[in-house]
Amino acid sequence: MDIWLIQAFNGASLASILLLISLGLAFAFGLMGVINMAHGEFIMIGAYTTYVFELQFSGILMRTETHDWGGWFIGSMIAAFFIAGLVGILLEVTLLRRLYGRPLDTLLATWGVGMILQSVARQVFGAQNVSVGRPMWLSKGFAWLWTDVNDAEAISALKPFWEIIEGVRLPYTRLFIMGVVVLVVLLLFYYLRRTSAGRRLRATMQNREMAASLGVRSRSVNAITFGVGAGLAGIAGSVLTLIGPVGPTLGTSYIVDAFLVVVLGGVGKLRGAILAALIIGMFNIVMAKFLIDLDVEAAATVAKVLVLLLVVAFLQWKPQGLVQVQTR
């Protein structure tokens, strides 16, 4: 039982990362019909932003000799959103705008963009993976709040896990990532439902001509939405530094799964993306565990095959995805 709890936890953490990545893809496709193959590179930009922040600003942003308060990390997440977002807006304004109505061409063109961005990253940061440190409260645990912060020995003795049941330990990093994603999704709901910019976005997504004739500047809606999507991928990249090393091809390993989330979830609804990310993330991890128990070789990959089969089977039943936009 405990082992399944841990698997479910890992599944939820994978799902939350997938969600963050696929939201931008779903926006770009739902709103503009753009298949953004360079989306993985926004993740990479976010991750390198955090890397640069650690190198440059960790000294001034709450990191001392003995204690890493992680101000640089929080700062880098915000910066990752804006930097990746700016690159996204730049891409939309200079390139994608010329390709509207040709979804397959956007796929090819953004593939070229992704290739260029990866190559640039390789020039600037080198082809080798780099790793980023993590703030104290993620590597050690929240317990430092009630221990003597000057007692370095006591802090280093703290376990980097959170125990909920005897023997079931959940790493703080993954809890943190889930927390960030929940926060981002709540903000996004607020943006979509409660702000006038969000209303304009939804109007444009439902009926571009009608929205435009009522005075919505659909071009700037496009650019901003694409930027927000790219920014979310940037945040995803930033938190991914907590899990593994950063390299020029960081994004490519997540992008195909993220596309499957979009296909499964249906385009244009936040609910669909959340549900689909949860299903794909959970299914990947839990199925892999199940297959390991059955002594299947390369269980993680076989699980991926099963996930793909699941998606294809599901599309037999509901070709439009889980949640559809109601149109009249």
Place this chain on the structure above:
Amino acid sequence: MRKSITHWIVVAILFGVLFIAPFFLNDFRINLMGKFLTYAIVAVALDLIWGYGGMLSLGQGLFFSLGAYALAMHLKLQNSGTSLPDFMVWSGVETLPAIWAPFANPVFALAMVVVVPTVFAFIIGYFIFRSRVQGVYFSIISQALTLIFSLLFIGQQPLTGGTNGLTDIQQVFGFTRADPMFLRNMYFLSLVILLLAYLACWQVIHSRFGRLLIATRDDESRVRFLGFNPVIVKTLVFGFSAALTGIAGALYVIQDGIISPAQMGVRPSIEMVIWTAVGGRGTLLGGIVGALTVGWAKSLISADYPEIWEMIFGALFLLSVLFLPRGIVGTVQHLFRQIVRSNESDTRTKTADDGSTPPAQGEVSV
């Protein structure tokens, strides 16, 4: 009719040049060109389903590799003689896995080069097309498919050689693979098969079935209402394309000596799309022109600028999508047609649809 003659003249010139090319190239270049010819087969087959069928498959690398692996398995067994293939020994396999055993038979292996990709494409295609998954969704699913299979092949180290794949194939049906004479012959073999593949695709497009295919691309629902079954049309042509791609893969492995899951991943599959896109989709000939042009450009750029060739390559590709959406052949065709049209003035109100019209503008009467 006249346009059709122009087309055959162009085809004759192109294949004529390719036929005499080896007499002016060194052995290294011949080997390279031979591999590009197999790419051209892939690009023509892709153009059939993308340009004429509207199905942009991002999973052609899977079919290419399946064909290549099928033949490479046989060659690997031949090269190892009575002992097990080297990678199996390294991973501690003691008896030949059951799935490998029939590949000792060359006829079986050669049959599998065609059968495995085709059957695969039939099954996958049928279920995808049945649920009316179209356009971008099809592209994404085919991409996921090829990625997953590359991971699967990497994971099954004792069966597939893992990341390294099947390497070090020195003997091919009793010939030494690296022998310049052999490679030259393989160049001509690839050229002949490319010609046959081209003619076959041409024939498909200009048959009744081809009209149905183009009609399905343009309006699937209307085809369905007329009593045809677009699922069958799409599945059949997808399988045919996969068969050609598998054959190309087998030809490739003979000339390269290595096949690995790297050929199966997302990236090589998209490169295949790039060949067709640069050459000109919906022109068939574009596949050949595109594969050869991109192949040459890539080998030249990567040799001269090893550091930043990806950047240059990406930029070139980007520019060609932006400013040359018809591709090389499509653009030439378009210009040619405009010149002809201005000469003929308005005596003819409607140009005859003899099939050499690219589907970009070609009106198919349903």
